[in-house]
Amino acid sequence: MNSASTVLTGLASLSSKQLINRLVRATSPQIPSLTMSRCTGLGLPLAAIIKGDASRAPGLYRGIFELAGCRAVLAGTSIFELPDARPAAFDNALNEFGWLHDLHAGNTQLYRIFARGIVAEWLELKVYKNASARRPQTLATRLINWIQCAPFLLQGASRGFEISFMNSLTRQSRLLARRGVNHFSPTNRLMSAIAMVYATFGTTGLESLQKTALSRLSHELDHQILADGGHVSRNGQTLLDLLVLLVPLRETLNKALIEIPGPVNAALERMLPMLRFLSHNDGGLAVFNGVSRTGAGRIKAVLERDQIHGRPLTIAPLTGYCRIAHGRASIIMDTGMPPAPGRNPNATCSPLAFELCDGPHRIVVNCGSRQGADAQWQAASRHTSAHSTMTLGERDTSTVIDNFFTSRLFGTPALITDGHADAEVSSEEHGSVISARHTAYAKAFGLVHERQLFLDTNGIDLRGEDRLVPVVPAPDVPLDPAFAIRFHLHPSIKATLSRDGACVMLLLPNKVGWRFSARGGRLSLETSIYLPDSKSARPTQQIVISGVAGRPDRVLWAFKRIKTAAKPRPPEGQCAPELPLTAG
Structure with missing residues (x-):
């Protein structure tokens, strides 16, 4: 069989699997219609464990937005109506509102009023109708960020702003319930399930949907978190992003004496040791399968909340990695093949790296x-x-x-x-x-x-x-x-x-x-x-x-x-390899 026929056969097989997966998703727990439910106020406090960068707040207030490696400076216009074309990644980050956390970290009335103004502008210009703002990943992330920053935004806000804000949370929750939880991307489905739990517990008015939202989250975690704790994407950054949201969610529900489904707890207890496994001795993630941020600070914040301290692994056969560490040195190797299409947009060809x-x-x-x-x-x-x-x-x-x-x-x-x-x-x-x-x-x-x-x-x-x-x-x-x-x-x-x-x-x-x-x-x-x-x-x-x-x-x-400090250039004749793995 030549390479072309191999590729076609592989695609046909993958297409069949994709169809089967979509049929399976159709039978998974569905979020009921939100037509009769509305967000009416703030519920449980779901604060982010990763705080924003207060040093970025002054720049944002002056209209300097540095997102996804791009920079935009306001000059008498709205950030949502800049005349210059911007990369899609910038628009996605802008519409996710993760930068709200930087203004929150600044924690001044000036930054609070400015943040409310940007949110009001986003609502007034109906930016939520744009394709970028309606992407399931962007929608789920924005919903979570708004709920996490809601106490900061609503403190001292007018009744009119509060009503508009809650109405928007309701619209976004309805859209996510229709589209995000059934998306073909596993990561998007899981992010949407997490966002729906945030929405039903972080606001009042959606309490009747809490049980179904938790059931949906349990279902996605059960299907996406492998037995060794890795995510089906094989991307350590995806695992970290999920834990950054799930760990504080579990803490908040525990404090409120709300029963957490067994599959959610079981998944977290598998994921935390895997996060340690995929981290080097410098505290950051190993760079495999699309990792773009090593995230040592975020990893530290997550692991500080790990009460179990599960035994670290040396081999993760399902996720496809090995790790050995002695002294100050750590080695992590990719011992798997690329994940199935749809699981990781940044998957790589890197076996044995x-x-x-x-x-x-x-x-x-x-x-x-x-x-x-x-x-x-x-x-x-x-x-x-x-x-x-x-x-x-x-x-x-x-x-x-x-x-x-x-x-x-x-x-x-x-x-x-x-x-x-x-x-x-x-x-x-x-x-x-x-x-x-x-x-x-x-x-x-x-x-x-x-x-x-x-x-x-x-x-x-x-x-x-x-x-x-x-x-x-x-x-x-x-x-x-x-x-x-x-x-x-x-x-x-x-x-x-x-x-x-x-x-x-x-x-x-x-x-x-x-x-x-x-x-x-x-x-x-x-x-x-x-x-x-x-x-x-x-x-x-x-x-x-x-x-x-x-x-x-x-x-x-x-x-x-x-043993001693290295010099830029070694003396000649001192570089003979001393290898124990003999050629005999």
Whole structure:
């Protein structure tokens, strides 16, 4: 079967699954009509656990809106009627009203009046009729933000504003009940279910819908949170975003002595250990499958409220990741394949990619994603070459299909592959080992990629082995494709290739040094980029080991921390690799 027929077969299979999923959703708990129910006032206080940035409040008051990596400055016009074209990501962030939290953090009467004025303007101009404002994700997020900031907005407000505000909450809740909870995107459905719980408990007048809203939330969590605690999107940022909303919701309901459904509690107790699992020793998320913000502060705020402290994992087979940590070092590896279409708009082709962190500093990273990035950057960040793993023949491990058909059917690009990945983690006296493999290149090249990582108990010695194992029986494919093993470096790392090309010296911001050495390919230092936690792509470097498959059949490499402070350029002859994973 050629690659074209494989793609068509894969799409047909996925289309059938999508239809089945939509039929299943039709039988799930539905939110009753809100025609006879109205928001009449404030209910339980559902305050955000992530506070806004008070330092941004003065800029907002002066009409400076910096959202989704874009900047807009008001000049005698409404923020909703700017003449210049703006990226869709800016409009989405504007209509989500997350920036209200910054004005709330400023906590002055001046900022309160200004915030009310913007909300009133949004209502008067009927911005809620715009397509951007009616997107299920935007609608659900706005509903939650309005309810969280309602005490701030309504303090000292006129009766007219309060009535308009509550009427709008009613309209938005009705729209979300009709559209959001049945959306084809799992994340949108779950966000909509959370927003409906916020609406029914955070306001008065919708009490009759509380039980059904909780039932809907239970249903979505039961279907979307995997047994190991990960979300079906395989995106750690999605998991964090959900916990930021669910943890304070559970706290508020517990304080009000309201019974929380078992599936909600069970899901949270799985999700919290997984959040720890997907976090490096610097406190931030590992950058896989569309993570655009590492979010150390948000993770800390969530985990501070974890009363159970579930035992951290070393392997999450359903979500598809492995983690080992010793000393100050942590390693997280992608040991899964891309999620099904529709589950993650920023899914990537990254099996066996890994990241290395030494205390507060990232060393090896993936290129990641950027909030509000355009289509070109999003496409570039999907490639296997944008990750710290091996590529064969300059090909991705999955076929990426991003067109009108996939957009209409799934709402996301489709990443099609016939391969699978598996892994195991073992510990011994001297350290821990991740052993993983994937078969995504088996049809194209007749080779299986196997990767083994060893981290010693002190966290100062990481050794790796990459092998290409022939498939038996061998398919009729091109022989000996070129390979490239990439190690993308964090922008804070200063890297220097030795004059003889035998090793690379790495200097961390705290002046700690690491040495990289390799055997089995040509070593080079090339340019790269890093997208997360920034308004634009940050230039950085990548270590690349290149060669031809089978010459030899494996590549050995090592990262070793240097006991004394590293110097920019090492003396010649001190870069011989010392690797325990022998070639014998």
